Amino acid sequence: MDRTVRIQLQPNMEQAQALHETLAQFTVAYNHVCASGWQHGEKNGVKLHHATYYETKALCSGLVSDLLIQARVKATETLRSAFTWKAKKEAAYPKKVARAEKQGKPIPVFKPVRCPRSEQCAVRYNIHTYSLNWATQTIRVSTTQGKMSIPFTVPHFSEQYRGCKVATADLLSHNGKWWLHVVVEVPEPTVPQNETVVGIDLGLNRPAVTSQRRFLGSRHWKEIDRRRFRLRRKLQSKGSKSAKRHLKKMSRKQMLFHRDCDHVLSKRIVQHVPPGATIVLENLTNIREGVRHRKGEGQRKLHSWSFAQLYSFIAYKAQEQGIPVERIDPRHTSQTCSQCGYQARNNRRSQSVFHCRSCGYQLHADLNAAYNIRDKFCLAQDGRSVLSGSPSDGLSSQASA
Known part of the structure; x- marks a missing residue:
């Protein structure tokens, strides 16, 4: 399993300047790919790479090729999310207009999804552009001024991940401090499963x-x-x-x-x-x-x-x-009696009180819902559906029994 360790870098003046330049050029490359993909409606990573690589190389001459590729990868991920959100908003707008007309309200203004753009895009490193030494607490990263070795500190709550195998890392700056979010690989725990x-x-x-x-x-x-x-x-x-x-x-x-x-x-x-x-x-x-x-x-x-x-x-x-x-599925978990399985909307008398209309069982409404969530999962494991049928199917009582 993967975990992210947030370590703080301690660069000197010269190293901090190089990191600033790297961050700025990476942001330019990211925004350029986003603009090109948005203009042409393209979200395929391979096509974006062929269309933008030499242009971004000319714009960001200080970045090594691997960082340019990582900028394109991040831009591709953002474009896919933006296009999905755009299609979702365009499909939902006619429904909002119809609902407003039915209720006699003014028609809502359509707010289009704009081209993604970042003021400061975190630099993504991989095994080819950075290396981390846990023993000496130094990290060697690619910058516009070549590779640099920078000391770092690990917070006390992340000491358990010291020495783990590293994967990718993101470099970002906040309030004048430099942080590296390192993804580490942690072995899965071996715990015997039980029926609880x-x-x-x-x-x-x-x-x-x-x-x-x-x-x-x-x-x-x-x-x-x-x-x-x-x-x-x-x-x-x-x-x-x-x-x-x-x-x-x-x-x-x-x-x-x-x-x-x-x-x-x-x-x-x-x-x-x-x-x-x-x-x-x-x-x-x-x-x-x-x-x-x-x-x-x-x-x-x-x-x-x-x-x-x-x-x-x-x-x-x-x-x-x-x-x-x-x-x-959360349907009917708050309306069904965990004792007899009777389902009715007025079983829940108030926000905190559940009182079954059929058997008179009474307890805290959220606790009743927690029982139903547990029972619904247990019955689903047996291949039976529960809490989504008729109001008097009584299936919840089987799990309670």
């Missing part, structure tokens, strides 16, 4: 509830978000230059805060699952398209919910412990 299955219900009010009856996450996280939202609203209404600078700083702080919360939550989830067990989550892809929230706190929370990032954190932390992570 832990269902986890992720939500906005309760960040995570497990079928082990654990309610994870801190309540003060929501209050911090509310406080920052009130401050952001005041700054936006003010509109001064200092307010805009403050908003820019707040945006980064908010992103880092949410990332830290997801790291803490994913770590707690994995810590409470025995090695070799299976974690089951709901597949929340496209959840924002299927949910209709009125403007307000509910809509704001839904669109700022980083569930995809949380899933990726859980997946890689669980992989290190030998815990597989699976996803299931």
Whole structure:
């Protein structure tokens, strides 16, 4: 399995200048390939290479051929994503127009997807353009001034990856500091698998509830978000230059805060699952398209919910412990009784209370959903579908039994 180690470089003045020039020329090559591919509607890497290689070589004479190729590879990846997003937006716009006309609202303005462009594209290195020595803590990288040996430091939380085999690496600069994100290869853990299955219900009010009856996450996280939202609203209404600078700083702080919360939550989830067990989550892809929230706190929370990032954190932390992570269809997990299997929308009396209309079973709604997620996966392993049929199929009771 692959892991990314973020190491800090310690270049001198001359080396820092060479790194700046390398980063600038790599960005020029990347933007040139993106512009050419966007203009001609081309996303094939081989065709882009033949069409742009000699032009980028003339524009960025200081870069070795391998770095020019890596710039083209990164541009190709970006173009494929941009073309996919463009087609998706163009296909969705007529539906938005039809919905607005049906509701008597003004027709939304179409915002086209623009050509990808980067102000500072991270330089991608491979085994031909850099080498890393863990013993001496130096790295030798290709620059516009030739190859240079630069010392680096490893953070304490990444010491476990010291000495691992390295793959690619990305060079970037932030706030005057130079960082190298090195991809290392870590051996898979040998953990015997067992039949334990832990269902986890992720939500906005309760960040995570497990079928082990654990309610994870801190309540003060929501209050911090509310406080920052009130401050952001005041700054936006003010509109001064200092307010805009403050908003820019707040945006980064908010992103880092949410990332830290997801790291803490994913770590707690994995810590409470025995090695070799299976974690089951709901597949929340496209959840924002299927949910209709009125403007307000509910809509704001839904669109700022980083569930995809949380899933990726859980997946890689669980992989290190030998815990597989699976996803299931989330339909009806909140409406079905985990005791008798009766399905009805009004089973959920409130956000936190689940009270079955059929058998009278009552418990916390998110805990009931976690039970259903676990049971649904167990029955799917046996080849039976569950929680997606008629409201009274009673299949969930088989898993509870």
